[in-house]
Amino acid sequence: MPLRSFFYIFSILLYTSFTLKAQSLHYLTNDPSLSIATYDVLADKRYSFEQVQADASLVFRSNTPLSTSAADFYWIRVIIANPYPNTEKYQLSLSLPLNYTLYIFNTDSRKWESRTAGLAVHDRQRERGVIPCTLKGNTKNTLYLKIDVRDLKRYGYKINPVIVMEKELSFTGREQFLWYSWLICIVMLLCFSCYNLYILFQLKDNTYLWHLVVQVGAITFITSFKHFLNLLLPFSVYNIRLTPNGSVYHYDLNAFFLHIGCIIMLSGIIQLTRSYLRTKELLPLYDRLLKYILLGYVTFELIPAIITLTGIYYLDSYTLFYDNIIILLVIAATFITSAVAWKRRIRAAQPFLLANTLPIILGAGIAVYFIINSAPTYTRNSSLLPEIAILSQIITFAVALVTRIRTVNDELHAKEQEISKLESDIVQSSVKRLQIEEENAVITQAIQQEKDRNEQLQQKLDANNRELVSNSLYIHQKNKLLDDLKKQLQDIDHLYPHVKHPGLKSIKSTLKDNQYLDAEWDKFRLHFEQVHPGFFENLKAQHPSLTNNELRLYAYFHINLSTKEIAALLNIEPASVRQAKARLNKKMNTATSAE
Secondary structure (H helix, E strand, O other): OHHHHHHHHHHHHHHHHHHHHHOOEEEOOOOOEEEEOOOEEEEOOOOOHHHHHHOOOOOOEEOOOEEOOOOOEEEEEEEEEEOOOOOEEEEEEEOOOOEEEEEEEEOOOOEEEEEEEOOOOOOOOOOOOOEEEEEOOOEEEEEEEEEEOHHHOOOOOEEOOOEEEEEHHHHHHHHHHHHHHHHHHHHHHHHHHHHHHHHHHHHOOHHHHHHHHHHHHHHHHHHHHOOOHHHHOOOOOEEEEEOOOOOEEEEEHHHHHHHHHHHHHHHHHHHHHHHHHOHHHHOHHHHHHHHHHHHHHHHHHHHHHHHHHOOOOOOHHHHHHHHHHHHHHHHHHHHHHHHHHHHOOOOOHHHHHHHHHHHHHHHHHHHHHHHHHHOOOOOOOOOOHHHHHHHHHHHHHHHHHHHHHHHHHHHHHHHHHHHHHHHHHHHHHHHHHHHHHHHHHHHHHHHHHHHHHHHHHHHHHHHHHHHHHHHHHHHHHHHHHHHHHHHHHHHHHHHOOOOOOHHHHHHHHHHHHHOOHHHHHHHHHHHHHHHOOOHHHHHHHHOOOOOHHHHHHHHHHHOOOOHHHHHHHHOOOHHHHHHHHHHHHHHHHHHHHHO
């Protein structure tokens, strides 16, 4: 019996010593933060928290790395002793961006409480992965953490996350400082953006548009750099990478929009430089340099960002260093272009160069800061260098833009003088135009009078032509009547050959005299030349070979007498008239061709 009791007591002592050895104990100090790198680890096999807490057969191993290929979850147990009488409030986080659940005993409710944090948890906090916890005074507080390593499972390397305990007072002070610095910067950016927007609508100058773009990019950059997008976005998108040495890099929406803010800001600065200095017209070589550098930077910045965020491949850790090198090249190209413009005495280049100097120095400092400190983890965001650089850019560029406004006002004054001169020229031109219009009115009136006179002459000519036609028809009718009388007398002679009345002989002589056409033709010609002066002279001059009969025939054609009427006037057959007309046309055409 004593032997059994001894063996039982020995077993209890052995188990107790093993348990105490397995449980790592840490003490709170007056330091603002406590880093816990040693703790007890248990690989999860779908255990519940109650099993992990109460099942003595589940053995935690001390200081064991977490193998990402061995399990999906790991349980971590850590005991923190609070030697002070007061309850201490801390903010707990992990050194690696992992999703985890914290289990802590609430002494007020006498219950275990759990809370989940990490990259995948949208908890409306600026920094994801932070959980508040309370450690009771003069007590050993046991904490359990369930670590999710599924995001790293494809890499298979081991990790050793450090538990970081930061006093709530220190954490709150740092958060307030970040909030105030961010708010001051954002308010100033918004105020200057509204001012630039107003000036843009007033002057319609693209320079102010690009300055507005720079400010939008600065707002995006500083908000992402300080991780305030975690408060604005109701979802979480991220990619994570594990290196063989246990370092974990993550790329989330804050990192993505940080790159987008850089792209917008640097694009605005380059376009502002091109617009302000008019490099396309005055410095074409440097304009192409700026354009191609910007295109290369946007391409090199945007493609890796999209590939990394979408989870295709984690490129950011390989390209971020070169991104910042290209940023330095962009800054250098902008500064060199400004210096060349100042050297060539381009308008307003000097204030622009002075305004660029301080922001360029600070911008280069930010790039170097990212290269040395932040890249590629995006976790060190407490620096005020971005705010200082952005505010210096706002102030110095505001001075440059005021100078530009003064220059624009001078140009407007010169334009106003030019407009006044143009208005004077316009008045003189208007007076001259009125004089010309009056002269044109007089000329138009004279033309109208001449037109009326020509119409009267044309009417008179038409009347004379009608009279000629009437006379010709009268002659035709007269000759026809006389011819009929002559035929009747001939018929009487045939019927009464034995009757020789002396009066008939007298009548025949009279008829013969009245049918003498040459006298009638002379009268017609005299009347025709009164209507058409110089007609026969001009016709004879053009066609000297025409006979009198041909001249007479052409005159009849000129007043549009028909073939029958001409035949009656000439006392010939209509067919003879047509033949005579054909010969006349042929003769006149032949003479014209010979000339």
